[in-house]
Amino acid sequence: QVSLVESGGGSVQAGDSLRLSCEAIGRTFSRYNVGWFRQAPGKVREYVSGINWSPPSTFYADSVKGRFTISRNSAQNTVFLQMTNLRPEDTAVYYCAADQYTMAYTTDASVYRHWGQGTQVSVSS
Numbered sequence: 001q002v003s004l005v006e007s008g009g010g011s012v013q014a015g016d017s018l019r020l021s022c023e024a025i026g027r028t029f030s031r032y033n034v035g036w037f038r039q040a041p042g043k044v045r046e047y048v049s050g051i052n053w054s055p056p057s058t059f060y061a062d063s064v065k066g067r068f069t070i071s072r073n074s075a076q077n078t079v080f081l082q083m084t085n086l087r088p089e090d091t092a093v094y095y096c097a098a099d100q101y102t103m104a105y106t107t108d109a110s111v112y113r114h115w116g117q118g119t120q121v122s123v124s125s
Contacts, residue, residue, distance in 0.1 A: 002027050002114050004096050009119030012086055016123070020081040022096030022116060030074040033104040035112060036081050038092035038121075045095070049081060050104025059105040064090075086123045093118040 008020040022034065035050040049070040050059045058070050069082040079096060097112035106112075 004116035006096055006116040006119040009121045011122040014125050016086050017084045022079045024077045029077045032098040032100055034079045035097045035104050037109055038094045040092040045109050047107035052104045088123050088125045091123050093120050
């Protein structure tokens with residue numbers, strides 16, 4: 001069983017940057033595919049980005065393409081989401097999700113087996 005812990009959220013101004021971290025606790029993370037999702041108040045959880053372990057590949061929702069970058073540091077057992085040029089519409093609780101078999105381009109949150117507790121990102125205009 002792998003536990004996921006997100007960190008790095010905060011309150012920023014539009015145009016600022018944040019880096020979210022998703023650390024795996026309990027077992028090595030290197031052979032898991034990992035996705036980032038977000039959920040704003042009153043809205044459904046939506047896919048943001050994902051990274052496959054083999055072959056190494058990354059995926060992005062159109063709304064964040066060119067602004068967000070997902071990466072993995074296997075030595076730190078952590079996946080990062082670098083967010084730049086943040087907009088008020090990026091405000092949400094951000095969750096990381098992991099699964100050994102689900103491809104990280106999968107946008108259906110229900111198929112990912114492991115989830116973190118979420119970290120709040122608030123962007124003001």
